[in-house]
Amino acid sequence: xxxxxxxxxxxxxxxxxxxxxxxxxxxxxxxxxxxxxxxxxxxxxxxxxxxxxxxxxxxxxxxxxxxxxxxxxxxxxxxxxxxxxxxxxxxxxxxxxxxxxxxxxxxxxxxxxxxxxxxxxxxxxxxxxxxxxxxxxxxxxxxxxxxxxxxxxxxxxxxxxxxxxxxxxxxxxxxxxxxxxxxxxxxxxxxxxxxxxxxxxxxxxxxxxxxxxxxxxxxxxxxxxxxxxxxxxxxxxxxxxxxxxxxxxxxx
Numbered sequence: 001x002x003x004x005x006x007x008x009x010x011x012x013x014x015x016x017x018x019x020x021x022x023x024x025x026x027x028x029x030x031x032x033x034x035x036x037x038x039x040x041x042x043x044x045x046x047x048x049x050x051x052x053x054x055x056x057x058x059x060x061x062x063x064x065x066x067x068x069x070x071x072x073x074x075x076x077x078x079x080x081x082x083x084x085x086x087x088x089x090x091x092x093x094x095x096x097x098x099x100x101x102x103x104x105x106x107x108x109x110x111x112x113x114x115x116x117x118x119x120x121x122x123x124x125x126x127x128x129x130x131x132x133x134x135x136x137x138x139x140x141x142x143x144x145x146x147x148x149x150x151x152x153x154x155x156x157x158x159x160x161x162x163x164x165x166x167x168x169x170x171x172x173x174x175x176x177x178x179x180x181x182x183x184x185x186x187x188x189x190x191x192x193x194x195x196x197x198x199x200x201x202x203x204x205x206x207x208x209x210x211x212x213x214x215x216x217x218x219x220x221x222x223x224x225x226x227x228x229x230x231x232x233x234x235x236x237x238x239x240x241x242x243x244x245x246x247x248x249x250x251x252x
Contacts, residue, residue, distance in 0.1 A: 005038040006198050009047070013202040014209040017055040021162075021213015023229045028052050028169070029236050032141040033102055033243070042092050042180050043192040045141055049176035050199060055206040056169040062214055063163035068156065071126045075168040078130030083175035086138040092180070093139065099244035101140035106237030108145040109230045120150040120164070130168065137172045138179055145233055162217065 012034040020027030031051065035044040060067060093101065120126050129150040136143035147168070151161050 001038075001194060006194060008038060009035065009194055009198055010202055010205060013051050013055075014205040017051075017206040017209030018213040018216070019209075019232075020052075020055055020166075021059060021210045022216045023162075023232065026144070026229060026232045026236065027055070027209075027213075028144055029102065029106070029142045029233055033099065033236070033240055036095060036098055036102075036141070039194070040192050041095055041098055042183065043194075044098075045092075045176055045180040047194055047199075048141060049173040049180070051202055051206050053170060053173040053177065054203050055210050056166040056173065058207045059166040059210045059214070060163060060170065062210065063159055063166070066157070066159040066163035067167045068121065068160060068164045069167075070123070071120050071164055072167045074123050074126035075120075075130035075133075076171045078127045079134040079168075079171040079175055082131045082134040083138065083179055086135060086175075087179045090183075091139070096244050096247040098141060099240045099247060102142065103237045103239075103241030103244055105136070105140055105142060105145050106233040108149060109233055111149065117153060118150045119153045121154050121156070125150060130171070133168075134172045134175055138176055141176075143172070148229070158217065 012031055016027035016031035016034070018027070019030060028048070032044065032048050035047050039047060118125050118129075120129050129147060133143040133147045133150075136146055144165075147165055151165065154161070156164065
């Protein structure tokens, strides 16, 4: 792997962890696309899972007093079931399809709230979020906008939303590491992954970015928090759709 690609991954790890520390999901969307630009799809899924596991886990620890553990419990159970089902499919998307899915996922943030009356604070819907979000995460690499739908109608504060979503995503990213990482190792294709020293540097960078994002979050109102999240992920989604079209036209 070229040195410039490895440096790119390190910069992306810090920047996207900061973004996630503020908005709870935009960073993961950006990171997945960034990794897919320089890594094979399976390796990008695993690398994304590792870095986001650290970023989300650290964010959940930093804001642990705000986590709704009842929601996390139901989510974790459903996440395990979804991972088991997806692993049976043995499906890995092509790069054009991956960028297409990444571009379409942000569209979920624009669904009228009157269409779906979901609330992750309710056990059945917390379970549904775990199953659907983990499933989409394993197919498209990210599912933050879908997860967000389950939190739009909750009465949780921005701190509780970010903390609880971070805790749930620990399980989603663990599933991604196992589902996509096992075939890489079994097939002796681990060379497709970044060197271990890249992860060794990226992990503290992700933790630092998460801390910086938390400082920014403290200065943001609930209204601006929700407004900026939608527009940021939409802009990123449009970029990914353009990338998917470019790859298709190039015949990749």
